[in-house]
Amino acid sequence: MATFQSLQLDRVALRFGGFKALDDFSLTIKAGEFVSLLGPSGCGKSTALNCLSGLLQISSGTITLDDRRIDVLPPERRGFGMVFQNYALFPHLSVRRNVAFGLEMRKVPKAEVDQRVERALATVRLSNQIDKLPGQLSGGQQQRVAIARAVAIEPPLVLMDEPLSNLDAKLRLELRHEIKRLHHALGLTTIYVTHDQDEALSLSDRIVVMRDGRIQQQGAPETLYNAPGNLYVARFMGYRNASPVRMEGGSALVGEGIGAMRFDGLTLPAGGTAASLAFRPDDVKLANEGIPAEVAQVEYCGQLWLVDLRTADGTHVTMETHERVTMGERVQFRVAPERIRLFTDAFVPEAG
The missing domain is CATH 2.40.50.140 (Nucleic acid-binding proteins)
Structure with missing residues (x-):
């Protein structure tokens, strides 16, 4: 798994005309952390994730990985793993080919591709589904394939954008445990977007509560739960x-x-x-x-x-x-x- 010491967003802003989707957004993430961006729809949490991934180009500020500036790089050169809300699997490709896709784009030798695919699917407990198409799997299984695809490239950082939102309550709970297990077992660094307080509390080392493109408060789950800094954060903490x-x-x-x-x-x-x-x-x-x-x-x-x-x-x-x-x-x-x-x-x- 690729490693780094810290990822830093320094006064990042994103504007669409006169609208500020992100405003003076500064955040440092250490290797191995699980950080959740928490807030309602429209608060800027997915925007921040997309700026990190390179899917959106920032208007000002900088994003650095250790001493290397990455906001000037296209998404494929940042090398991050992405897990989306809607799985984003290729319906015509088998589970094996879906997980292998990112590795093949990086021109990894075939023997190594096969090893990594098998290892990733074993990690998410889907080795017995390797030749099925996504449409033959349950929603929870499809999201596990998406997670396997993200970790197979051995990224320095995994970005997850509300990955459990489309699942029923039982599956959400099961996959929540799975995501936390994988984070620790694989030594991942994870940034996780959610609007769900319980998800953020149970998964995170640190929670960042957002509003109108700005950070309202950040800290350990216990800190935000017991000592919210303002009424907005308090309401998110129950x-x-x-x-x-x-x-x-x-x-x-x-x-x-x-x-x-x-x-x-x-x-x-x-x-x-x-x-x-x-x-x-x-x-x-x-x-x-x-x-x-x-x-x-x-x-x-x-x-x-x-x-x-x-x-x-x-x-x-x-x-x-x-x-x-x-x-x-x-x-x-x-x-x-x-x-x-x-x-x-x-x-x-x-x-x-």
Whole structure:
């Protein structure tokens, strides 16, 4: 497997007319890392991947692999492995020929091609499918062929663009485990694009959350999960309940959109007065004394219930609970102050 020390994107920008698809994008990736670019559609994560691969030409900035500038090179000379959302297999070629394609384009000797193809397919556990056509395989098997094709060329870097999006839930989970196993077993360096928080948390050494072509926060999964830097990142990390806040009496914070919940003794974030707060559904607890609410919706999720609570002022609060409740039931809930995250960025309601 080809190796390198670090890949660096320095103030990379991509413009389409007046629109900035990427803006001042700087990121360093060390050899052996699994880095996920996380964000909603249109945030620039796939654009960043395509700039790395050479499928899009950057407008400014530089991309270097160790001391070698690569943004001036065409895609085929960068030598990266690519795994796409739609598999991108040749339907008329066998599994063997699909995996061999990149090696043959590089004019690798036939004996070595055969060895690498067999090794790659054994790694993804598809040796017994080697002579089948892609149309004879399941979606999960086709994506494994795509992964085998990417790693067969022994690239310094593997780029994966939402590779699990077209699979059902069971296959997504299975292939997620497979991707992580291969990353470690083959000593890969992987950049992985996803909009799925669970995928990013389970796979990554580092998560990069993006918005409007810019990096909002990056760090270890535990860091982003437990200490999101702003409300946007918090929402991606599962903080589904959010509210603007105001100071009252100089010592207490009041959540304006959640039944006027009052939180005493909370420390304001550095840099000024908090403008918003957020907490997770599993931080919401039923209580004998708390904020009155009506159960507006209940979803059974196996080990717990996902409950939509509606307060007297019409605010909706999402709760995860192991206690069974019923539609229309009157309950009370509380959220421990230490489970609240406060942010200095202004509260903005989520779209939709």
